[in-house]
Amino acid sequence: MSHHNLYIDNKLIISRDFKAPIHLVFKAWSEAERFEQWWGPTGFSTGVTDFDFRPGGLCHYYIESPDATKMWGRFIYKEILPDKKIEFLNCFSNEDKGVIRAPFSETWPLEMFNILTLEELNGITTITLIVAPYNASDAEVKTFGENHANMELGFKGTFDRLEDYLLKN
Template sequence: MSQHNLYIDNKLVISRDFKAPKNLVYKALSEADRFEQWWGPSGFTTHVSTFDFRPEGICHYCLESPDGATMWGRFVFKEILPNRKIEFLNCFSDENAGVIRAPFSETWPLEMFNIITLEENNGTTVLTFIIAPYNASDTEIKTFGENHENMELGFKGTLDRLEDYLLKN
């Protein structure tokens, strides 16, 4: 899957070190009850509707903002190598897991391809997140490229939440 319709030149790469064993980081990514404790922007609550962690399985979730506004998202898992790599397509969705446009942009790619890798060295796990537009138009690819900084800020909040979760578990 990694090679198909993946715009490598326009990818966003985010890497973070966690003082936690790789198997705990993997569990936080692969188990619904753990995932909903940290996924999403800072201040948001995550509610998992479906979490079928297997190739072609779906994670369907709702993010609730502090003011009560909701946004739905969906992952379709593609390749899973336990404790090493998770590949998935993600998108904004409706309550029924159908693909919808991002609420903030008419030119945001409908789907994104994601690769998460985990590497452990002396009790520290390096999580690397690679995100790229998938089956996107030139305009969507351009919009994605122009928003790397905003995405980095958003993922910083999400990964801060993951770090807090890992320190408590």
């Protein structure tokens, strides 16, 4: 199956180095009890309700803000190459695992396609994450493109948490 039609102009590419071996970085993404310790924005707590890490499997989780507001999210895994690559669709979700519109925008893409790749050199693991709107309308693609800076900021907070987690584990 070719994913080339997904590589549209507005894809976001984020890259970050971590001082940790590749197998540990992969485990942080592939094991529920690790994932919930770092995923989500700074200051939020995360709970995983379903975690089926295999192609076609689902991760259903919530993030909870300091004032106890819960937001749900969902991953559906597509392709998994251990210690190398994870492809997944993600979206905002409800408690019943359904796809919902983002709470902050009427024109945010309902789903996004993510390609996460890992490479290790001299004990440093580089994560590269490509995010692109999936089956999106022109308006959704435009909104996604206009929000790259916000997304980069959001991922910076999440990856800061991953960094802290990896240093402690």
